[in-house]
Amino acid sequence: MPIYLEPIQCNTEQLLLTNQRVAYWKAQKTLILSDVHIGKTAHFRKQGIPIPFKVLLRDLERLDALIQHFKPERLIVVGDLFHAEFNQDVVFFQKWMSTYQSLELVLVKGNHDGSAVKLYENLNIKIVENQLETTGFTFVHDSPVVQDNVSTFYISGHTHPGVLLKGKGKQRIKLPCYQWSTRQLVLPAFSLFTGLNTKIPSAAFKNYAFTADSIFEM
């Protein structure tokens, strides 16, 4: 799995954006990701829509590779770690987590994480209800409209940002992206089993789109 990097300045800190849907905060040895939606495939299966279990497996394998590559001490998930109810996918995730005893997992709760509070207790996850403040950063699931004069820098997810590239003729390609401004960063959804929202007004942002073999500023 090739990992391509794009360093960007966020407030006082530098982050590395990757083409694998996570940002790495080297100074704090922290991987930052959003919208993992664990349990989504099983939720679909339970409702009669057959989505293979391997979809989740592939997401976690990707996370494995990223952890091996960056050797972080902490994961911060800015919301929607889980998709819906407790199900077999979550059980699998529990087992997977137990192989990373020394890794700290922090979850800033997202709109999908609401219903399964009990679950987190057994999972050894540090839960943050609304937002997590650290030096220079505010981690939140769905970022508010950010004013220019705030002193902090918001890191959020929730919107599954994407860009629509239009070429001559009727060529159109949709790609996932990071959205960056001097005051905030919106992360792409980590899970591959998620849609893309290309309708976010992007005038305020610089978009960093990526493919399997590249990451670039738009």
Next chain:
Amino acid sequence: MGKFEDSEGFKLVTQYLAAQGRTPFPFQLKTWKKYHTGYSGMVIAPTGFGKTFSVFLAVLIRYINAPETHKRGLKLVWISPLRSLAKDLAKAMTEVVETIGLDWTVQVRNGDTPQQIRRQQERLMPDVMLTTPETMHLLCSQKNNSRWFKHLKCVAVDEWHELLGNKRGVLTELVISRLQTLAPQLKIWGITATIGNLDEALKVLVPYPEFKTVKITAQAKKKLKIHAVLPDEVDVLPWSGHLGASMSSKIIPIINAHRTTLIFTNTRGQSELWYQIILEAAPELAGQLAIHHGSIDLKLRHWIEDSIVQGHLKAVICTSSLDLGVDFKPVDCIIQIGSAKGVARFVQRAGRSGHAPHETSKIYVVPTHSLELIEVAALKAAVKDRAVEARHPLVLCYDLMVQFLITLAVGEGFKAEEAYHILKQTHAFSFLNKDEFNWGLQFITQGGTALQAYEEFHKVVLNDDGVYRVQSRRISMLHRMNIGAIVSDAMLNVKYLSGGYIGMIEEFFISKLKPKSSFILAGRVLELVHIKDMTVYVKRSKAKKAIAPSWMGGRLPLTSHLSHFLRIKLEAALAPGIQERELKFLHPLIANQNSHSHIPKANEFLVELIGTKEGYHVFMYPFEGRLVHEVIAALIAYRLSQITPLTFTIAMNDYGFELLSDQPIPLDESNIEALLSKNQLMEDVTASINASEMASRTFRDIAVIAGLVVQSRPGARQNNKSLQSSSGLIFRVLEEYEPQHLLLKQAYTEVFNQQLEEVRLQAAFERISKSKIILRRASAFTPLSFPIKVDSLRHAMSNESLEKRVARIRKQALKDN
């Protein structure tokens, strides 16, 4: 048994008709007799000729003659593709029943039927039920439903030609097959307009070898008058696109000269535009002019239809939404704007005027570019020859197989062998093999191949008694919501802030609008206020002009049938006959084409090489319709790029296509035949298109039908948000993990059959290979090439990798900024 004419039923019915001053038509009489002697069959008659009474009265007569052989409950199920017809039909049937003095009940059941009536019907079914294919499948998903159908005598399928050729037709086949296994005494009758493949249509409707079948044709021939509306003068270069205002002055007098005129346009967007154009040209028509299309609120549409019947309207701008439906007696004139794209559709539309058997149908054709006048001549020739398109039945729709199996499992449950039998005896699934069927069972019970471990998937469960059932109430509910084969785009209701629905609009369109911007719907200028819960709230706008919505789809290609006549008429246009007014009118333009380039004869194929400031153009004119041209253009571009790597821009219309490049195109007399060769055709086509992307698009409908994507419906209270996913996402997942999936295979098959029109494509290349290829060079656009040039539908063709495309598009985007 005595003579049929002496029977009690026959006497009562003919007495009833006589009291109305009518005598049975020969085809009605024949239908009654054949039904009486145990036949199934098909009645071929245009609307307005009493086709309903052929089959309905046959069942009635049989009942009167032998009431002891009929049990309580359903005797006749009347399936029609249209809901709107059912009410009026039920009224007409009820009148007969009451006048004759039978104790029958005739009732409608469809999506509009109130809950309370449905529950009543489920306790005791009416004797005659008028319904739709979808509602029949819904009934099959109810508990204990077979008791309703056990004593059914006849199933009649109205407007069979409208169902044949699409997935609703397959739904109909499936339901009939199930009825036939429940009620072996069942007779099956179809009613259809004339189509090119009547024998096949009958075979698809009644594929059961033990059935006696007959085809009965009404002899009445409808008179039809076709007029071309000519502009004041013919331009040397034809105009193209939405020609409007200049022709409206010709349309108003036609409207004024008739009682009620239906004005057909090809798309909903165009109908909105023309409504504005006509109102502007003739403001005095306000109040007597209406607009009718599929995205206008149902109540509003019903109101318009009623107003037409009552003669309150002078003109109605409409789309195919009024192709079928109730008889509009006051309508005495039709205007078709632009090409009707097919002979059958044209004749059908024309037939909406002068409905009664002895009246003449009158249709005016308003061309939107001058070459469409050739089409008028072609239509005249086709109508004269009574040559109408065939409708080809679909086969092996695995999405419907899956849906149907789950429907059965939700209903009474099924045993594998029974279900296989029901599928296998239909025309659509006659080639189904055991492996494919078993795949279907596996798909609904385990989700897919065992390899992929679909844990917690228990959609359908195989019980110990060998019966497949759905146990979860929620899955049953989701499935019932999803039954059917019409997949709509994501639509939003449009509603006044003050209340009152106006219609529906595509999410795609509205997402481009900002609050306070104006758009047109149902002929009204509306201002967007906000969007909430799948509803667009609007208020009346003061703006004079606003954008007309573009609804996706609705761009039908020319039928191959009409193309054939078109090629003949183009040749004839060089020396038009005395009668051919429109060809004579066009003559200057045709002569111009001939002197600067060439007019292809029916056995010739024209290629034009044109160099302009813009670049190097190749134009070719297969006359095979937009879809096929898209494929041929991609193919030629691919073959050219084998010689020299080039990127082309592609444009096309129904007559031909253009390849444009900024580099010289390596095409001349020496290689043109090789470029147009039929050798390696499908191999090259497959290499030239992005089949996966196309399949991903056709997969959308398949995914919805097979229940892989849950549709959100406008106004639905429960939106199943946690189950939202796009079909594109599921397509990618399946391509990666289940490449052998039959639904994927179906998506590719549909691409080849419907998008690429493989059969037509091969026939076209067969024809081209026998034609004389004429290569002409020009330094300016010719009359034939110009409309294509102007056409805005552009596709770029490229064989570059995604990475390269991204890089190049980025560069372009940077340059533009």
